[in-house]
Amino acid sequence: MKIAILSNGPGNYSTKRLKEEAKLRGHEVTVVKYKECYASIEQNNPTVSYQGVDLSKFDAIIPRIASYMTKYGTAIVRQLEMQGVYTTSSSIAISRSRDKLRSLQLLAKSGIGIPKTVVSRNTTDIDDLLNHLGGMPVIIKLARGTHGNGVVLAETKKAAKSVLQAFYLTNDDGTNILLQEFIEESAGTDIRAFVVGSRVIASMKRQSLDDDFRSNLHKGGEGTIVKLTDEEKKIAVKSAKAMGLNIAGVDLMRSARGPLILEVNASPGFGIEKVTGRNVAGAIIEYVEQNAKRRNKKDKVGA
Ligand SMILES: Nc1ncnc2c1ncn2[C@@H]1O[C@H](COP(=O)(O)OP(=O)(O)O)[C@@H](O)[C@H]1O
Ligand SMILES: [Mg+2]
DSSP: OEEEEEOSOTTSHHHHHHHHHHHHTTOEEEEEOGGGOEEEOOTTOOEEEETTEEGGGOSEEEEOOOGGGHHHHHHHHHHHHHTTOEESSOHHHHHHHTOHHHHHHHHHHTTOOOOOEEEOSOSTTHHHHHHHTTSSSEEEEETTOOTTTTEEEEOSHHHHHHHHHHHHHHOSSSSOEEEEEOOGGGTTEEEEEEEETTEEEEEEEEEOSSSOSOOOGGGTOEEEEOOOOHHHHHHHHHHHHHHTOSEEEEEEEEETTEEEEEEEESSOOSHHHHHHOOOHHHHHHHHHHHHTTSOOOOOOOOO
16 A cells, blocks of 8 residues: 655654554555645645645555644645545544543543533632632643643642633633643553554553653653553543544543543554554554545544
């Protein structure tokens, strides 16, 4: 097959691994820097070109869209979808995963456990909101943050109010702000389940190394291999499905009331391969082989 990996970083570990596995399995593979693609939007003739080559000749694309380039990246993926090119992740599923509020709404609607969350633009009834969450401390997060940036732990009501006011001030209507119950039992740790199709193919526990409550590897967190319960596996797969994603990094916390989903990532990192020894890239290429022959499935999430 002719496979294109849409990635702006040909040197990224994930990109290199996907390329390597695709080649190993006998495919012709090209890394396409989507930031250098251009889309020509014409009546009945939408095309996407990269270095003069029309991308519709590919049998499958594997988008690895960076969060800072979601709009452009998903526009390129969308245009290829409209041309009937098979993609492992649909543009709409990538977009929805980049918004934590939208994601949590979809997860909750599917009956998946999430930390109690409220969203508001109103600074006057903060006390009410905080009480609704069950008291202090609370987590405050930007709906479009990544890598642990934009996630704050507020220990007191006073702190929560100042953080919220500062966030509201600097965020006209750009991004929503979520207030979330602090899952204390799990502070400083979370679990990443890597879902491909209907299976969890690798899982790791992440632990912050200092006393940070955030366990992101980008924040210096450390990953160790962890075995998931059947219930956790089921919820991880269900979460990916709720988002319309075939490939997903599902982040969950083990809480006193069971697994709670924090977020679902559409371009999860492959560092998990080094932690678990699992061949994540190979599993993705295998998934492409099994699914690219069919057309893109219609997105049924509906939001
Ligand atoms: N409600 C919460 N309770 C306790 N810890 C949390 C909570 N929400 C997030 N965290 C911690 O902060 C980290 C980053 O939060 P997350 O929502 O995943 O944002 P990001 O997209 O920036 O990774 C999580 O991996 C987790 O360790
Ligand atoms: Mg996260």
